[in-house]
Amino acid sequence: MRCSVLLALLTILPMPVWPQELPNLLTNPGFEAVGEAGWAQGWTVWPTKLPEAEAVSVDGAVAHGGQRSLRLRHASLGSYTRAQQVLTLEPHQRYALTVWVKAENVVGGGGSMGARLYVEGLGGRDRATEAVFGTADWQQLLVGPYDSGNGGRITVMCYLHLASGTVWFDDLQAFKVTPEWEQQMEQRRLQAGLEAQVRLAEDTARRAADQTALAELAALRAKAGGVKLAVPTDVRHGPPYNEYDAEVYAIMARLNARRLEQRGGVVAWAADPFAPVPALGLVPERRQLAISLTAAVGDREQAALNLCNLGSQPVRVRVSCDGPGATGPKVTLREAVHVETQGGRLIADPLPRLREGRMDLPPGVFRQLWCDFSTTDCQAGTYRSRVQVSIAGQPPLTCPITVRVLRTQLPATAPIATWNYSYQNWPILRDRWGQVREDLVAHRINSYCWPSDTLPWPQFNADGTLQPLDWTNFDQAVASHGPIQWLLLWPGFEWPKNVALRQEGLEPGTPLWEERFTTWFRAVIAGLKERGFGHDRVAWYLRDEPTTAASAQIVALTGAAVHQADPRALVVENPYHAATQPVLDTMAPIVDIWCPMLSWPKGELLQWFQDQSRKSGLLWTYQVLSKDADAFAAYRLSFWDCWRKGMSGQGFWDYADTGGTTDNWTPYPEGRTFYSVVYNGDPEELIPSRRWEAWREGTEDYTLLWLLKQSRPQSPLLADEVEKLMAAPSPEALAALRSRVLEELGR
Helix, strand or coil: CCCCCHHCCCCCCCCCCCCEEECCCCCCCCCCCCCCCCCCCEEEEEECCCCCCCCCCCCCCCCCCCCEEEEEEEEECCCEEEEEEEEEECCCCCCEEEEEEEEEEEEEECCCCEEEEEEECCCCEEEEEECCCCCEEEEEEEEEEECCCCCCEEEEEEECCCEEEEEEEEEEEEEECCCHHHHHHHHHHHHHHHHHHHHHHHHHHCCCCCCCHHHHHHHHEEEEEECCCCCCCCCCCCCCCCCHHHHHHHHHHHHHHHHHHCCCCEEEEECCCCCCCCCCCCCCCCCCCCCEEEEEECEEEEEEEEEEEEECCEEEEEEEECCCCCCEEEEEEECCEEEECCCCCCEEEEECEECCCCCEECCCCEEHHHHHHHEECCCCCEEEEEEEEECEEEEEEEEEEEEEEEEEECCCCCCCCCEECCCCCCCCCCHHHHHHHHHHHHHHCCCCEHHHCCCCCCECCCCEEEEECHHHHHHHHHHHHCCCCEEECCCCCCCHHHCCEEEECCCCCCCHHHHHHHHHHHHHHEEEEEHHHHHHHHHHHHHCCHHHHHHHHHHHHHHHHHHHHHHCCCCCCCCCCCCCCCHHHHHCCCCCCCCCCCCCHHHHHHHHHHHHHHHCCEEEEEEEEECCCCCCHHHHHHHHHHHHCCCEEEEECCCCCCCCCCCCCCCCCCCHCCCCCCCCCCCCCEEEEEEHHHHHHHHHHHHHHHHHHHHHHCCHHHHHHHHHHHHHCCHHHHHHHHHHHHHHHHH
């Protein structure tokens, strides 16, 4: 069963009672009222043509309350269905929604969001519960509370997304919340977080067979039950977040001190920088304190040390690095900070720079020190440095680090197109675009997807003459970005007004529309060429994620107009698992560059995409990656998957989508999923995440494979060894294979 810690805790920690005196805004929230066809009144089904028979139905045999519930059932991992209802919210009010969910054998495919209650609307500020997978009895989930802003319509969706299995939804509630209810919810969240840490500590104590720790945790659980917990004022330094949380970690400090027969003090050990870092656990009995790295010129390599304070009091340590000299790699020291995800997990993700070389170590918490080595201005050679952790009252901990820089030079631009939807209007990027530009280039982003407002839309005189196009937005975008290898221009043909070229009364598909589309598009192509963007640098991303017959028809209509205006223009489309073969076949004559979701194409379908790519010689891919995504598997390893599938472009959602908030350190504001790979909090830089660093490393891995193919195309490292890695992936196996590639390049 793949349920999150938070979802599991909902069965233990009771939901505050819904204020019955406030009206439920939903119609037929328990699916009890059905029409003659047996469908629930007040609800609509999407899509209208279901991918499977009885995929969406009212179940009279299973219910949480009353006699009926909504049931979604899929046999295929590629199916996506939902039941939905539209509500209108008043402006500047606080709202919340709850739902009871039961699941049976829910298994997600690639990119699956599982079973969720999803709220769409309010200017794109969508909200959702945590995803449900596996098998679970009835659980109550929450969206919000959140502010309605200027009010307006929202769509409440019960969905099962790209997953097989069965899920039931029942007894939904949508209501205005009171301050008292919000305070109850905050306490419930804090109690859930504490309970999660206690459970993890108990599991650790059982593995260590430490009865003393188990007894201490049982006493803590009894003491903390029903206590009002302090709300943390700053989560940017990681746990512990309150006095009871601190006691959990203190118990772990004592447990590890007993195991290691050590009276307090700080211990350290080398770790893979992209392996998961738990906030608490068992300190290894054998701890290595020496690191060797192999790098190319123009490379970035990382070393990591895990630290744990086994004492009873917080300790401030000082970290220094005796660098390898002026001609050696440049070293930046960072700390991996634990933050909470929407699902209630603690992950080490943001990497703020160490200020004045200081790290604070509360008892029992695992902290990770990052050493980032840049070989951009390096000569080939072997460089030695030493990281030293100084602690009052004990000898310093010293870790020698050897960086061997080989003669291989990484090119300035990666041989794979990379993009991450780095729109300039994300809240945490405001007034920081100079830093953003540097950050994107430093992480080897070389291509950009620009939304429809960047394009010069047409205006016609009364006689049908096209007026001069306004390139202001486009030119400003070009000026504010670094080097551009590819532009993915997205005219937003999801929206009918854009298909109509933003011309009132212009009917798509008519002769007049075709004439004006051709006139406008040729003028755009001419303007792009004047600006240095020929057909080999521009891909027309007509609409996002076309998976239905209707969306495929829009691609076919607009794509045919594109090719009619200029046969050399390239059309790119990014379908995912929900697209059927007939949908793909509808678009096939139009699409020049296929960009399917990475986890989807396998076997015959992968071969189909590869065959289709021969038209342009390009096959790309993309992923949708939230804060929960694993740095190693989802970001770095993905480039090795691209290599073996013959893909020469990869993008991911998203660079800076923080759900509309300017603070992406906590997952709590309004239930939004965070995708951002950068954090705010440092005026001098956008704080990178371990996920963002893993993306850059993956890009460089791909580049090394590409370089090896240029010089030794028959090398078994390019195919057989990559397949072995993908069959049994691990950070250690990848690092070993990467070193072998570098060694072969250096011969």
